[in-house]
Amino acid sequence: MKVVIVGAGPSGLVACKTLLEYASADFPFDPIVLEQEADIGGTFRFRTYENATLVSSKQLTTFSDFRLPLDHPDHLTLEEYVSYLRAYCKHFGITDRIRLESKVVNVARNPDGGHVVSYVTRAPAGEWDSTPRTINATHVALCTGLHVIPAIPDVPGIEHVLNRGNHREPGAVPPAAYHSTEYKSRAQLAGRRVMILGTGETGMDLAYEAAKAGATEVVLCSRSGFLSFPKALNDFEIFGYKFDSKKSSVPIDSLITNLAETAYVHPWVASIHLRWFVSDFVLKRVLWFLTGTQAGCNQWVGELEPERLGRAYVFLNKSHKAMPYINRPYKSRPAILEYMSRYIDPPEDMPPHTDFTVDLAPFPTHFLPNGRAVFPLSKRKDAVRMQKRDVRPDLVIYATGYRQEFSFLDKTGGYATPGEADVRNVVKDGDESVAFIGFVRPGVGAIPPISEMQTFFWISLLKGQVKKPLPPPHYHLLVKDTARIKYGVDHSAYMSTLAKDVGAAPGLWELWREHGTHVLVCYSFGAAFTTFYRLTGPYRSPTAAHTTKTELWDTVTRRGLLGNFIMGLVPMVFYLAVNAIVLCLELVLTLGGVLRV
Known part of the structure; x- marks a missing residue:
């Protein structure tokens, strides 16, 4: 069974490794990876920049059976993560299955069954060969990723910014406009008047880098706001007691508990997304108490409209470093409340070290012939403030994300796109020979562990081992019809759903019987780590129990007794009670003949 990845x-790497691991006499998977670049790593290798780090933790991002040392920092630099991927390939012996500088140019249906994959290789001179090579494949796994082709919106008058270079002083740096993929180091920002379009995690990173680089002005433009959170829960002070990041940092993506929030959730409760809305309600009040604002964690401007403020609607922005610079014109809190509780900004980013401000603004509608940005009128705090400002950038960076194209899929072959993959966002119903791995984005979480679970699901689907009919998908983030991104999922709900589909979601009695109390408690209080779904079931791993008792247990103990009580035990008891009540209601309605079994 030749599988072209x-x-x-x-x-792509985890798909290759997993297919090899679960090949059998009946399903002799023979994967080959085609990569157009000269190295592995994808976005993490070729669309990175100076000082970039992962905002998802190593505990969540690393694959289930290849872990990093316990004492390694929680968040990796991108260089460290690519090194991790290389070590992963070497450890599992898949390096020889990767063909670098091999660009897929066409995937077509084979009249005899399967697919014909055509690709070209790069010649020594750097050009692509004109004559394609072909592979007859039974299956194809598309793992090209969400972040490949830059999305650049049209901003009328941007040429006026560039034309101002004709009038610059001798020796001045010429104006420029480019996508964030072209940004590599702080040297590109020093002395510039920088405008950044987009307040995703890359845009926030660039705003901070510009402030640190010595830019003369930084304007960060947001379409409709964002939800800001630090990637680790730390740097709070309550009645003088400090929760120091250097001593008790807890990755934010490891805080959601499993039991009754992800595991053992009644379908009726899952369908109304009760957990999302209740946790949002509580979290907003906690944030107000701790930081003085419920728009985000210590976020005083750029708030989302009320109907979109919550984890059910948006991707959490975990690049938090620029917030001290953004908050300065807006932060206002009574001294008595600040004494009771406060968020502590990093000392190196606060006066007297620096009083620099990053100006938040709406997206400009256009640029005037003199290069001045025109912002739309609205009641947003940043919009009101920026109406009084004369902003004439000499550098515009589009941190506006990416788009996906699949021009290499033969148009006569009836191939689906990721948005049409209606079976758990992995395959199109009736065309299970083509899989889309890594084409969902979690609101809080990471794509690599999702890709691992998606590969497990695909293998089970091909082997006929998926439990059918599939329950409804209650994991998609809620979006408007006009939303630009519609592939958002709740990380824990999606992972748990896939695990249940393939029979990998462990039962509590089963866990206790096979692995004991330690593993059972860790599973109940821990987040939806892929390792948990390899403790039992068809994808059982011999290392899963050890990883659970050590590294994953560490994420639980680092919360402390108070943290586990507030963020673990209290919501667990509440949701267990809710699910028990709903279960009893279902039984009563069934026994009364109102519902059919």
Whole structure:
């Protein structure tokens, strides 16, 4: 069973390794990875920049059976993560299955069954060969990723910014406009008047880098706001007691508990997304108490409209470093409340070290012939403030994300796109020979572990081992019809759903019987780590129990007794009670003949 995997980023690598691991006499998977670049790593290797780090923790991002040392920092630099991927390939012996500088140019249906994959290789001179090579494949896994082709919106008058270079002073740096993929180091920002379009995690990173680089002005433009949170829960002070990041940092993506929030959730409760809305309600009040604002964690401007403020609607922005610079014109809190509780900004980013401000603004509608940005009128705090400002950038960076194209899929072959993959966002119903791995984005979480679970699901689907009919998908983030991104999922709900589909979600009695109390408690209080779904079931791993008792247990103990009580035990008891009540209601309605079994 020849499987062609397109792309050697994390998704392609874990797909290759997993297919090899679970090949059998009846399903002799024979994967080959085609990668157009000269190295593995995908976005993490070729669309990175100076000082970039992962905002998802190593505990969540690393694959289930290849872990990093316990004493390694929680968040890796991108260089460290690519090194991790290389070590992963070497450890599992898949390096020889990766063909670098091999660009797929066409995937077509084979009249005899399967697919014909055509690709070209790069010649020594650097050009692509004109004559394609072909592979007859039974299956194709598309792992090209969400972040490949830059999305650049049209901003009328941007040429006026560039034309101002004709009038610059001798020796001045010429104006420029480019996508964030072209940004590599702080040297590109020093002395510039910088405008950044987009307040995703890359845009926030660039705003901070510009402030640190010595830019003369930084304007960060947001379409409709964002939800800001630090990647680790730390740097709070309550009645003088400090929760120091250097001593008790807890990755934010490891805080959601499993039991009754992800595992053992009644379908009726899951369908109304009760957990999302209740946790949002509580979290907003906690944030107000701790930081004085419920728009985000210590976020005083750029708030989302009320109907979109919550984890059910948006991707959490965990690049938090620029917030001290953004908050300065807006932060206002009574001294008595600040004494009771406060968020502590990093000393190196606060006066007297620096009083620099990053100006938040709406997206400009256009640029005037003199290069001045025109912002739309609205009641947003940043919009009101920026109406009084004369902003004439000499550098515009589009941190506006990416788009996906699949021009290499033969148009006569009836191939689906990721948005049409209606079976758990992995395959199109009736065309299970083509899989889309890594094409969902979690609101809080990471794509690589999702790709691992998606590969497990695909293998089970091909082997006929998926439990059918599939329950409804209650894991998609809620979006408007006009939303630009519609592939968002709740990380824990999606992972748990896939695990249940393939029979990998462990039962509490089963866990206790096979692995004891330690593993059972860790599973109940821990987040939806892929390792948990390898403790039992068809993808059982011999290392899963040890990883659970050590590294994953560490994420629980680092919360402390108070943290586990507030963020673990209290919501667990509440949701267990809710699910028990709903279960009893279902039984009563069934016994009364109102519902049919």
